[in-house]
Every structure is written in structure tokens, then in C-alpha cells.
Amino acid sequence: MRVRFTVNGRPQEADDVWEGESLLYVLRERLGLPGSKNACEQGECGSCTVRLDGVPVCSCLVAAGQAEGREVVTVEGLGEGGELAPVQQAFIDAGAVQCGFCTPGLLVAADDMLQRNPNPTDEDIREALSGNLCRCTGYEKIMDAVRLAAARQSEGV
Amino acid sequence: MGTTGLPAGITQGSRTKGGIGESTLRPDGTLKVTGEFAYSSDMWHEDMLWGQILRSPVAHAEIVSIDTAEALATPGVHAVLTYDDLPTEVRHYGLEIQDTPVLAHGRVRHHGEPVAVVAADHPETARRAAAKIRVEYRELPVVTDEASAVAPDAPVLHENRGDSHAPHVPHPNIVHRQPIVRGNVTEARRRADVIVEGEYTFGMQDQAFLGPESGLAVPAEDGGVDLYIATQWLHADLRQIAPVLGLPEDKVRMTLAGVGGAFGGREDLSMQIHACLLALRTGRPVKIVYNRFESFFGHVHRHPAKLYYEHGATSDGRLTHVKCRIVLDGGAYASSSPAVVGNAASLGIGPYVVDDVDIEAIALYTNNPPCGAMRGFGAVQACFAYEAQMDKLAARLGLDPVEFRQRNAMAQGAVMPTGQVVDSPAPVAELLRRVKARPMPPERQWETTEGVDVRQLPGGLSNTTHGEGVVRGVGYAVGIKNVGFSEGFDDYSTARVRMEVVGGEPVATVHTAMAEVGQGGVTVHAQIARTELGVTQVTIQPADTRVGSAGSTSASRQTYVTGGAVKHACELVRERVLEIGRRRFGPYHPAWATAELLLESGKVVTDGGEVLADLVDVLEDEAVEVEREWRHRPTEPFDLRTGQGFGHVQYSFAAHRAVVEVDTELGLVKVIELACAQDVGKALNPLSVVGQIQGGSTQGLGVAVMEEIVVDPVTAKVKNPSFTDYLIPTILDTPTIPVDVLELADTHAPYGLRGVGEAPTLSSTPAVLAAIRAATGLELNRTPVRPEHLTGAGPAGSSGG
Numbered sequence: 020m021r022v023r024f025t026v027n028g029r030p031q032e033a034d035d036v037w038e039g040e041s042l043l044y045v046l047r048e049r050l051g052l053p054g055s056k057n058a059c060e061q062g063e064c065g066s067c068t069v070r071l072d073g074v075p076v077c078s079c080l081v082a083a084g085q086a087e088g089r090e091v092v093t094v095e096g097l098g099e100g101g102e103l104a105p106v107q108q109a110f111i112d113a114g115a116v117q118c119g120f121c122t123p124g125l126l127v128a129a130d131d132m133l134q135r136n137p138n139p140t141d142e143d144i145r146e147a148l149s150g151n152l153c154r155c156t157g158y159e160k161i162m163d164a165v166r167l168a169a170a171r172q173s174e175g176v
Numbered sequence: 177m178g179t180t181g182l183p184a185g186i187t188q189g190s191r192t193k194g195g196i197g198e199s200t201l202r203p204d205g206t207l208k209v210t211g212e213f214a215y216s217s218d219m220w221h222e223d224m225l226w227g228q229i230l231r232s233p234v235a236h237a238e239i240v241s242i243d244t245a246e247a248l249a250t251p252g253v254h255a256v257l258t259y260d261d262l263p264t265e266v267r268h269y270g271l272e273i274q275d276t277p278v279l280a281h282g283r284v285r286h287h288g289e290p291v292a293v294v295a296a297d298h299p300e301t302a303r304r305a306a307a308k309i310r311v312e313y314r315e316l317p318v319v320t321d322e323a324s325a326v327a328p329d330a331p332v333l334h335e336n337r338g339d340s341h342a343p344h345v346p347h348p349n350i351v352h353r354q355p356i357v358r359g360n361v362t363e364a365r366r367r368a369d370v371i372v373e374g375e376y377t378f379g380m381q382d383q384a385f386l387g388p389e390s391g392l393a394v395p396a397e398d399g400g401v402d403l404y405i406a407t408q409w410l411h412a413d414l415r416q417i418a419p420v421l422g423l424p425e426d427k428v429r430m431t432l433a434g435v436g437g438a439f440g441g442r443e444d445l446s447m448q449i450h451a452c453l454l455a456l457r458t459g460r461p462v463k464i465v466y467n468r469f470e471s472f473f474g475h476v477h478r479h480p481a482k483l484y485y486e487h488g489a490t491s492d493g494r495l496t497h498v499k500c501r502i503v504l505d506g507g508a509y510a511s512s513s514p515a516v517v518g519n520a521a522s523l524g525i526g527p528y529v530v531d532d533v534d535i536e537a538i539a540l541y542t543n544n545p546p547c548g549a550m551r552g553f554g555a556v557q558a559c560f561a562y563e564a565q566m567d568k569l570a571a572r573l574g575l576d577p578v579e580f581r582q583r584n585a586m587a588q589g590a591v592m593p594t595g596q597v598v599d600s601p602a603p604v605a606e607l608l609r610r611v612k613a614r615p616m617p618p619e620r621q622w623e624t625t626e627g628v629d630v631r632q633l634p635g636g637l638s639n640t641t642h643g644e645g646v647v648r649g650v651g652y653a654v655g656i657k658n659v660g661f662s663e664g665f666d667d668y669s670t671a672r673v674r675m676e677v678v679g680g681e682p683v684a685t686v687h688t689a690m691a692e693v694g695q696g697g698v699t700v701h702a703q704i705a706r707t708e709l710g711v712t713q714v715t716i717q718p719a720d721t722r723v724g725s726a727g728s729t730s731a732s733r734q735t736y737v738t739g740g741a742v743k744h745a746c747e748l749v750r751e752r753v754l755e756i757g758r759r760r761f762g763p764y765h766p767a768w769a770t771a772e773l774l775l776e777s778g779k780v781v782t783d784g785g786e787v788l789a790d791l792v793d794v795l796e797d798e799a800v801e802v803e804r805e806w807r808h809r810p811t812e813p814f815d816l817r818t819g820q821g822f823g824h825v826q827y828s829f830a831a832h833r834a835v836v837e838v839d840t841e842l843g844l845v846k847v848i849e850l851a852c853a854q855d856v857g858k859a860l861n862p863l864s865v866v867g868q869i870q871g872g873s874t875q876g877l878g879v880a881v882m883e884e885i886v887v888d889p890v891t892a893k894v895k896n897p898s899f900t901d902y903l904i905p906t907i908l909d910t911p912t913i914p915v916d917v918l919e920l921a922d923t924h925a926p927y928g929l930r931g932v933g934e935a936p937t938l939s940s941t942p943a944v945l946a947a948i949r950a951a952t953g954l955e956l957n958r959t960p961v962r963p964e965h966l967t968g969a970g971p972a973g974s975s976g977g
Contacts, residue, residue, distance in 0.1 A: 037300060053218035054211020058386035058436070059468040063899035066386055082845040087329040094211035103209065111205040114863040117871065118694025120436030121206030126209060142631040149637070152899070154386050154437050155694050157870030158907040160863075 024086040026050060027096025030140035033083070042086050043067045043078040046093060054123045055093040058152070065151030068124035069093045075123045075131045075152075094123035097130055105175075106168040111162035125151045129165050137172055139165070186364045191776045195707035196927060199863035202699050203716055204692070216406035217436035218510030219392035221461035225254055226304035229447065229464070230292040230309050231473055232284035235892035236331070236543040237313035238284050239291070247294060247308040247804045251580055252301040252913050254458045256309065258292045263452070264422040271412065271548070273339040273351075273510040278420055278449050284313070285333055285508035286545055287893045288473025295454040295462050316544040318892040322482070322503050325349040325540045333508060333541035341514055344816050351506050351539040352514040354521040356593045356819025359532030364497035368488030369856040372568045376485070376561040377958035379884035381478040381875075384691075384904050385634050387436015389446040389474045390465040393455035400427030401452045404495040406435040408442040410689045411725035420449050421456065425721075428452070432719035438693035439875070440474040440549030443730055472897030476511045476548035477885055479504040479539065481520075483561035487568075493575050495584045497532040498525045502558060504547070511548030513539035518814060519554030519662050520822055522594050526562040526605045527656040528584040533593045535819065543892040545885065549730055551875060552657065552937040559655040560959055563942035567651075567949070577946070578612050578652050581605075585654075595820040598827060600930075601920035603855050607831035608654055610853040610916045617835055617849045617912075619648070621850075634837055634844035636908050645841040648848070651834045651946025655938030660733040660808055660825035667733065667825070668807045670724030671701075671741035672717075675709055675791075676799035682778050682791040684709045684746070687717035687803075690726040690738045695933060696864040697734045701742050703860060708746035709753075709773030710791065724805060732828060732931025735860060738927040741806035748802040750775055757794040764877050809924060826922060830854035830935035832873065832943035835911075838951045843963030845881045847909070847944060850874075857930030862917065869936045870913045876940025880948075884960050 021031045022045060033049040042092045043060070046052045046069070055078055056066035062080040070092040079093075097104040107140050109115070114124050125148060132139060132147035139147070144165045153161060194200045207213035222229045244256040259267065259281045267281065268274045280291045292309050296302035309976035319325045319333060326347045333349055341352040365371065391405035395833075400423055407413050410430045418425045435442070447464040454462040466474050482503045488496040502520045506513035521537035537554075550556075585604035591597055606684040620643065622632040628642040637643055661667035672687040692698045702714040719726070726738045754773050757780050762768040771782035814821045835848040852873050859865045882903040886895040896902045921928025941959055949956050952966060 037298065039300060047218070048220070051220075052211070053214070053220075056215070056386070056436075057217055057388065057465065057467075059899045061468060061900065063468075064386060075663070080820055082473070094209075098210065103206070107209040110209050111201055114201075114867050115694065116202060116205050116208045117867060118387065118435060118437040119204070119213060120215065120694075122208050123211045145907045146631055146637065149906045152386065152904060152906060154384055154439070154875075154904060155871045156867055157872075157874035157913055158905075159409055159870045159912045159913050161907065162352060 020084065022083050022087055024088060025090045027092055036083050038084065040083045041079050042081040042083050044158060045083040046078060052093055052095055056120055056123055058120055066121050066124040066127060068127045068151065070127060070131060081131060094126055097126060104130060105171050109164040109168035109171065113138065113160050113167050115156060115160040115164035120160055121151060121153040125153065133169055133172060137169060139169060192710045193712065196703045196860045198703065199861055200699060200703055202696060203702060208449055213434050215436050216404065217388055217389050217390035217465045219404050219433055219463055221392060221394060222459040224392065224456060225295040225297055226299040226302045227451055227462045227464035228294045229290045229450060230306040232280065232291055232697045234288060234313055234315055235282065235287045236316040236318045237284050238316060238756065240312040240314050243310040244292065246499055247305040250301065250305040250308060252297045253294060253305045254460065255295045255454055256292060257453055257457060260611065262420065264420065266419040266803055269416040269420060271444060271512050272514055275334055276509040285818065286543055291641065293450045293454055295458050297527040299337060309819040319349060320542055320889055320892050323539060325542055345857055349541045351510050351541055352517045353538045354517050354814060354819060355817065356533065356535040358520050358593050358595065361497045361499050361532045361534040362850060364532035365488055367490060368496040369491040369670065370569060370572045371486060371488045372565060372572060373486045374485040374561065374565050374568060375957060376564060378560055379555040379879065379960055380480040380887065381550060381879045381883050382472065382885055383437055383439035383441030383901060385437030385441055388466040388468065388471045391433060391447060391451055392461060392463045393451035393462040395455045395459055398427060400429065400431045401455055403448060403452060404431050404433040404514065406433055406442060406447055407731055408438050408691045408693060408726035410719060410721050413445060414446055414727065416445055417449050417452060420764040421452055422618040433689055435691060435693040438729060439551045440553065440730055443549040443728060444476050445735050445845045446474045455832055469897050469900055472614055472894060476546045477558065478550035479506060479516055479547040481557040483557060485561050485565045485720040487565045489569050489573060493573055493583045495528055495530045495582050495666060498530050499534045500524055501765050504537065504539040505542055505544055507542055507544045507546035508522060509546040511546050513548065516554040519658060520558050521819060522592065522814065523555040523656055523658065524558045525584045525593055526559060527602065527654055527829055528583050529586050529590050535593060544887050545607040545894060551872060552934050553731065555657045555976045556938050556941065557656065559938040560942050563653040564945065568944050578608050581654060581718055593819065594814060594823050596822050596824060600826065600922035600924060601855060602827065602829060603918060603920055604654055604829055607829055607855065608652065610829050611652065611833040611851045614851050614914065631908065634839035634846040635842065640842055640844065641839050644839050645839050647840055647951045648835065648837050649947040651950025652849045653942035653945045653946060654829065654831040655935060657732065657828050657935045657938055657946060658824040659730055659736060662811050662824045664811055664813045667737060668805045669726045669738035669741040670803065670805050672723050672801065672803035673705065673742065673745040674799055674801040675749050675753060677792050677795050680792065681713055682795060683713040683715060684711045685715040687716060687723050688726045688738050688742065689719045689721060689723050690734055691719060691729040695729065695734065695868065696861060697738065699864060700739055700860050704739060704742045705746055706742060709750060710777055710779065712778065723803065732933045735929055736925055736931050737808060739806065741804065743926050744806045745802045745804050746806060749800050752800045753794060756798060757789055760794060761789050777938040821831050826925060826930060828930045830939050832939045832942035834947040836947040836951060838948060838966060840952060840966065843966035845948060845961065847877055847911045849911045850877060850940060851914045852936055853918065854935055855918040855930060856932050857922045857925060858919050858928040859917055860927065860929060865917060865932050866915045868932045869915045872933060872936035873913050873940040874905050874910050876937045877910065877944055878943045879960055880944035881960055920948065
């Protein structure tokens, strides 16, 4: 089948999509956007988190056909005009990236939370990111990164 | 023999920005936050096929027949390969013992063993075709534990063993046995006022790296193959892959693709040979990507263990003796079991001074999943047990558990059970003091001005308690880990360093085959080059097999050994640069001949700070390049009977204090804080060091309260191969992890550094267990602790002796 949807503001089209393919597979293997990750492909790890019409979802659990005509934002679309989004820069600065495989999903989830809740408490951050597994960092630097992004965001206002 | 790890003659200045000791940022950080970093599962090639592996659904069976006809006839399928299709007589591989079949030959020995491989034009086509391969199995009795492994009628997992351990093991189902005997335990026991015994069980932990096993094999016109792969050691893979393919090593060109974590689980081969076989057979590039289900079958796990301990002490709190027996389940194939045995035995009593010890460690062959390397490597299981014993002894003696440990703590100059003298700082008592001195987290922290915050309570968002039935406990533990490959292994690394002027600026290029798996080795290599060569710009070349081996990214060794190699190569480059400078400018300034010269901030300076020349002017259009192997000081094997020997390169130490809260009614645990103190010798990158310690601590927490691969004791089949049923800590399960970093130099090591990655994984688990015991009064002799162990509903929940 043919699937058409918008990714990071650009209309995209994929042909010969098998009906069982996930949105994640189409992004990674057909549209050349491998930033969304495939750590479990069963909706448990959050590494494939994208925003679908503004709502964070595990793209491995979304059939590609379900994205027809909708708007998808992936990690590749977080920055603007070649600039990193504040949360991306904060992850680098705080040492929140080790192997980095969880990073794209965490960034999409953290970016979404910071838009909804610009001044999160630590427990708010933990709750918002509890669907994103990280195996390297022990999450402390990820907490630091999100706190840093929130602080920079509020300074910028 | 190359150079050993003696400190360099001159101390290079540290004024160049971004050198060692600074928390410089990762060179791959931007690519990783934008999604551009290419992991092994992101590889893509025009016309590529997808590979799929068919795995055994049973743990032990004879393969009566395999029929691939229907699978081969499936449209879109390009190849189906079984054992009979292997191109050479080399059909097994293995890190130390080549006992693992590339594809099963007449018999499968564990659930999930590869039987056949398929290449097709779509991953789903490949999966469906694999399901059409008809394999007839005749099931055999399974070996699942020590009793069934050494029973008189036990099926022998590997007949006609020819490995070096076979002659000294008491049964062919024992991979390796290492005793360590020192002093006289029988006599020492008479001096003991208190003796405690314990039997402990350590569950099977999975590395659960997030980036699945994956890679891309591209057939080349010369008959060779290019393999882009996530691994921990390119050259060890190469040595195992090339003979199976029937290719010389120079025709198997390997490049490290992005690695999504490793933790030991990528030491063994997974899909490397399968992808290459399919690529060479079809003449098309072949990509293989495991899903999570397959990943649980596709790599070795941490050895589950049974540990039997007897400790004695005098009434004034001095250890008299330790007797212990550690039984590790190695599963169906050897992997790194022999080395894990050596570690478990030699580190089996922990960082304590005990003159009289009787230790035995063995690893079994069973039909359980193969086990091998995971962060901590044999030392983790032992630490869980000996630290429980230390708490038991302290309680019997009426002593504070930290005070009791400090009285028996080793220090520099102590003698290990192997007879090896610990010849660098061993601040065991100090690490314990530091974690104990830390202020306690506030009580009832879940009470906020807006009511109870359930996210801070056991059960969390499940909203199972508002504090009722919740009790707090505090526990301590300390551990000892070796750094580097031990027991006489020739543990070297290679580095190629080049220095030249690019764009009017001196630039250093560092090329090694080190597997960057997330630990930050690439960051550190650039820092070393800046410090040693006084440059700002450093290019890190991709890791591949065009340069010599860098050894494994494991055993906490890369900063020490490949870092040491980079440092050494830089020193040689610097010497040559200074020679060029002397040749060009020596006649014009006497300091070129008389002063100690440094490279700093792009200039040649004297140790007094006088600038002699710009590096740009020294080098002009000349490039200086050096490639060298570098070795740490040699070790020696442990004696097979007594376990004596200078077996380890270096030791590292960490201590933890865990504060937990337990909902005693539901058996739910919340770790409130997990404080760590660790000696790292020298923190080359403090930010990365703390990240390693926090990550390692969290993996230890995981195996304390949730992580376990459950293997059915009757069928030896894995029951929970998913992230739905195998739980790793989420951000809600993980507490704050304050870290106290000590830097006591080990003069044998580059910059005095001490390997960091593994030590924090050891003491974390027993500290959490000790805290749960303190909260509940339960004995808890197994890890992980499950809710039923805490509520009295399960067998390990019984309290008391």
C-alpha cells in the first residue's frame, strides 16, 4: 500500500508498504529517518517515541497505515534551522548521553513534557520519562539535563 | 614484548584546554541527540536483503531432520542455510574454547540455539520463511544444575573435550575449576569465637543493552566481505569469523558501527558470521537486526550462581578464616566461563584481610542459556554473598556492620588469597567511612504540602500505599574488582597517532580499534592527545580492523590499556616533533638542547614557560605518524591446585550505602538513595566517571530487586524474554545516586588511573539487599528479591536462620 503523512513538517510518501509494517519501520527503513530507535519493538522501552499529531507515542506500536494524513515529529525534527533544541543541548552538556540509544526517545518525551510543564518538579520529570528505559546512565544525568533545559527555557522567557 | 606501563619520563603540561582531568563533552554527542549517529541497526544498503535466524524451541534435543524446501520456495527468499551449507571445516567458534556451533549440528543444547538462517527481501518474508523450515527434534533429558550435571547418568554436554581445562576438571560437565588455598582453615577455625554459614542464590541477569544485535555484511568484489557491526572487540570477532568463512583475515574488513550499549553482552559473536555467510552466498548485502525477544536468546547472560560460605571471627571482630564454594552455571557453551571462574575464586572473599582461606569456584555446562561476560564478571556474584556474610557476622558479634568491615578491610600492601600483594592504594575503610558519613535522606519524604506524593513511595504510581506498612532500612557494602584481562593473558592495545598541520593549525588524529560502546573512550582519547601533544583539534578515526587490536571494551580496561596506548603513541609523536624542531630551530636557541620541552597550546615551550616555536612552524608540511602496541605489566596464571599467582593487573574498589523503603504488606521496595564512593586513581573525565558509577550502581540495583531471566527448571526454557517480563529499572525505580570520587594514584597505570566501569556494579546489589534485610528482618539469601519473598508468601521469605 501507499502511505502519506507529514514528518517534521515535510510531506512524505512511502510505496509498497506491507500492511503489517509499523510507523517505526517506515520511518527507519523507507524514509531514511533512523533517529527513532528500535530497542524493543514491543512498546516497553520508549526508544521509538515520536509525536503523532502532537501526542507522544511508541511508533513501534503504530501501524504505518494509522499515520496516513497525520503529522509526525521525530528526533530529527526537534531542532530548528540547524540549531539544536534546548533539550538536545542540555543532554549533551549534562552528560546525559552515553551509548545514546535511548536518547532520541527521551528527547522527544522530555521536549513534550517541557512544553506542557515548563517548571517540572523532580517527581514530575520522573513520571513523564518513566516510559523511557536507559541502561547506561542510571538516569541521574538525564535528570540533570531536563532540569537544565527547564532552567534555560525559563531564563529565556 | 612492547613497552610496559611505566610512567613517562616527562610530565606533559596540562595547560592545553580540553585535556585530561576536564569534563570535556562527547565528540559524538551532537550526532546522538539529533538522531544522525549511525548505530548498527541503522545500516542501510541499496539492494540489501534481511537475514533471519531460526532458533531451537527446545533446550536439548537431537535434530532428526531439517527440511528447508518450502522456505526456499517462498517468493522473496534468496537463501536458506543450515550446518550442511557451511563452507569450511571450521564450524564452531568461541572466545576461548571453540565449542559453539555456527549452526546446530545434529543436536541443540539450549533454548534458542541457532539452527538455520534465511535471507529475504523483506524482514517479514524472512521471518515467515524461517517458520516454514521443518525441523524434527527428538528431545533429550536436560541438565539444569550441579546435581543433574554431575549425576552418574548425566548427559555429557560436550563429548571428547580437547580444551585446556578438560584434564583438570572432575567431570566433563564442569567447564573449569579453580581452587584457592592459603594458610590452614582447619586450624584457623579453632581460633574463631563466632562462625556463620550461608547459602546464597544469584539469579540470571541480562545485560539488556538497548541497541539490539545487528549489522550489515556487504560482499566485496575481491571475494571478501565488509562487515559493519556492533561489538566489544573487533579483532576477536575477526579471529572467529574469518576461518568459518574460509577467508584470510584481510578479506574480512570490519568497521565498528554505532553500539547501543554492551555491558559484556557483545563479547561473544551473535549474528556476525550468519550475516557474512548470507552475504557471500547471495552476493547481496545482508542486514540482520534482532528484535528484543531474539536478543534475549542472542547473547550470553550473567552466570547465575549458588554460593556456599563459612566465615569465622574472633570476639574482637577479626576474621579468622573463610571457606567458600561458588558454583556458576555456564549454560550450554563455554563463552568466557573459565575467566569468570578465575575472577569469582580470586575475588571470592572480598576486600578483606584473611590469612586462612579455602575457596573453590566451578562453572558448569548445562542446558540453560549460555552465560559469559557481564559487567562485574564473577566478582558480582561473590560480593553479594560475602557481604551478606559480613553483615551476619557483625550482627552475631554485636558490632556495627561498617565498623566490622573497616576492622578487616584491606589496605595497600595486603595479601590476596592468591598471594598477590596489593601494591597500589586500597582505600576500603575510607570508602566505607565516606558513604556512612553522608547525611541521611529525610524521613517521610513523600509527605508534601499538597499531600502524599505516591511517586516517592513503594508501588509508585500504582498508588498502593500512602505510607501504611512502609518501613525504612539502611545497608552498606563494599567490593573489589580486577581491572584488565588477568591470568597471564597478553592484554595489549594498539594506537596510531598522527600529527600534521591542517588549515593552518596543528591537528592530531587518533586511530584505534577500540569499541566505543557508550563509555566515552572516544572522549578520553581526544583528551589524552590534547594533553600529550598540546593541540586543540583532535580527530578520532572510526574504529576498524585497518589498525591493530585494541583488545576488548570490557574488564574496565579501555581507558587503562587503549588509553595507555594512545598516550604512548602520542609520546613518541611528541619526541619526533621535538626532533624536527631541534633540527630546524636548535641552532638558534640553546634551550632546544638544554631544557625539558613541552607541547602546549600549539607551541613548543620550555618547562619554564618560554615559547620556542609554533607547532605549525615546526611541522610545516611534514606529518608525523606512529603506530604502537602497548601492554600493561604482565600477569601470571593461577596455580591449578593452590590458586597462587600474580593474577591481576590492578584492583578497583567501590562502596555503597543504600537507603530503602519497603511496603511490608505488598512486598514492594523503593530505593530512596544509593550513595557510592569509589577510588578511580585519576578521573580523566570526571563527568564520564560519575556517569559510569551511576550507571553501574543502577544495574546492581536492578538485579537486587527486579532483574532475572527465569528459566523453567524442568524444561530449561526461558520464560520471560521481553521487556514486559524482564524488568530493568526505570527512572521512577532509580533513586538519587550521590557519588564521591577519590583519586589515589596507582603508579603502575597511565596517569595513575584505575578502571572505573565495573566496581560500582558489585557493591550496589548487596547494599540494597542489606537495607531490605534491615527494614524487614528477613534473611533474604537470594537475589533478586521478589515481593513474595518479603510478604512471607514465597520460599525465600522465611525469617531468621
